[in-house]
Amino acid sequence: MTVTLAAASEEFGRDLEENYATIARLVAEATAAGADLLALPEAALGGYLSSLGGRGDPSRPDSLPPAIRIDGPELARVRALAGDLVLVLGICEAAGTEAEPVRYNTAVALTRDAVLGVHRKVHQPLGEGMSYAAGDSFTAFDSPVGRLGLMICYDKAFPEGARTLALDGAEVVVCVSAWPAARTAAATDLAEDRWTKRFRLYDQARALENQVVWVASNQAGTFGRLRFVGSASVIGPGGEVLAETGTGPGLAIAAVDVTTELAAARRAMFALRDRRPDAYALDGRVIAEELVDA
Structure with missing residues (x-):
């Protein structure tokens, strides 16, 4: 099954009307290029x-993104913009009750007809937990472009998440990000920034070690104290970069025969088949604090 996958590097701020206009423009560009899926940041x-790092004031409503319910009018409007695409995007999800509201950093996959899948960000960097509750699972789901898995930004720094999706049958993994450049010793050339290099390296490693097609979107430009690295890409199951945007705004677009590419990768290397889960067990030992202290 050949599908055309598009990943956006683009700037999105607080103004929802501007966001809708940007989404409509990117949908039109991706559709004109024959895309079947578009990943927004x-x-x-x-x-x-x-x-990040606790320097903001998450108690002030205007310092946080608007909270959006999965079944609310905001995503209904996005569904109306999606056209024939599978559209993946990130939101600040409103959950809980009016008396006890909860916010999640959430990725949603949708079409004009339905919400296909939802992922709440599990791994939280540098004070993000002050603003959002954490998700607790990685689950793949069926979609028009194949079995799909979702991740958000820092999630990809942990190999267990992507591996869980691959073992759940994910053929295409979409990782949406707001990945910033380094805060200290930042490079003048954003392409040479060490955090840009890490962003790209994680994408290729996760695709290769799990033998999946990887679609990585990201914020571009600046917002508040953050400068984002862009670098959206589509990566094949052998870790090869099929399309990329560079650090500025744009779309990375690639046509991929997902079934054929996965079969070829998995005939040449047996990263999933040859796993030895019995050798990986830690018997419940907690070692994270020891590693940090070291």
């Missing part, structure tokens, strides 16, 4: 946090 509706 993390926080594409309402923008990301203005800072």
